[in-house]
Amino acid sequence: MEEGLRERKKRETRQRIADIAMGLFMAKGFDNVTVAEVARTADVSVNTVFNYFSTKEDLFADKQDVAVERAPGVLREREPGESVVRAFRRDFFDAIDTRDWRYGLNAGADVFARVVSDAPSLVAKLRELHERRENALARALADELEADADDITPRLAATHILNTTRILTHYSTRRLLAGEDWESIEPDLRAQAEKAFDLLESGIGGLLAGKGTAQQRDPEAEDEEAEGED
Known part of the structure; x- marks a missing residue:
């Protein structure tokens, strides 16, 4: 209208x-x-x-409703046959290309982050905003999957996806705050994003497989060592 x-x-x-x-x-x-x-x-x-x-915090976060709606929007607007992870991968890389504010990759994101970190009420506000985004995406995923109320799959997926984008944003912002320019950060951010979304797609079941926390020892060698002590 x-x-x-x-x-x-x-x-x-x-x-x-x-x-x-x-x-x-x-x-x-x-x-x-x-x-x-x-x-x-x-x-x-x-x-x-x-x-x-x-x-006053709402005045600072004036685009919060847009930010919350963006997550289920990415899900709804995915291409035919596109998985939810692929949709968010595409959306995140589009934000890198355009330096869009929706993932905190815009010019001035470091100043924004510094203002937030200096105000405890804003830290709480941004935490609340993240929870709202996660809830909105989880509900949208549950609808699409026709999931039962006890099915934790939508919540797990929403948490993993949005935490991944949040960590990538933090990676970029941290380097901006350290004084690096965008031109030096962007290629590394792209590489980190590729790894992050690959991990989301493949899962972490194979992570550290075959690598114990302690060095494996040969039982026969241990027996010989014990005999030598005797």
């Missing part, structure tokens, strides 16, 4: 407030900016800000 004028103005106002708030958060740090300052800079009232955002 075509967006009405009232809805468009509300959407634009919400986006303007969010953009102004994010600029202040990036420049000053989350805990050093008040909602009143955001409202004053955006030329709206504090009540108007809270009409659009329930909490």
Whole structure:
């Protein structure tokens, strides 16, 4: 349906407030900016800000609903015959190519990560967001698989897939925070992503197979050693 004028103005106002708030958060740090300052800079009232955002943390995570919906969206939009892992592999590499924000690979992701790490309430907010994404993907997988309520397969799959993308994002962000440029990180990130998604597809059943935690010893050699001691 075509967006009405009232809805468009509300959407634009919400986006303007969010953009102004994010600029202040990036420049000053989350805990050093008040909602009143955001409202004053955006030329709206504090009540108007809270009409659009329930909490200050929601103001920071203004795209959280889009981020949550993106995970089941990748599942629904997969190509004919494409597995869920293949769909997420393709989506992640597309994000690398475009440096899209959905996996935290956009320019400025390091600044975003630093602001989050400096504010405990944002760390909790991002943890909650990750749980919401995982729940949404698990529900979508359960629907597609027509899984019973007691079937843990959808939850296991959602957890493994989204933790894989989160760890890859952390790998990239950590190196950005260390001062490396994207050009040096990108090829390594691609290689790590290939390994990660290969592991998702093949499983970890063969990981460390045949490699014990302690060095294996020859029983006959042990017997000879014991006789020598006698």
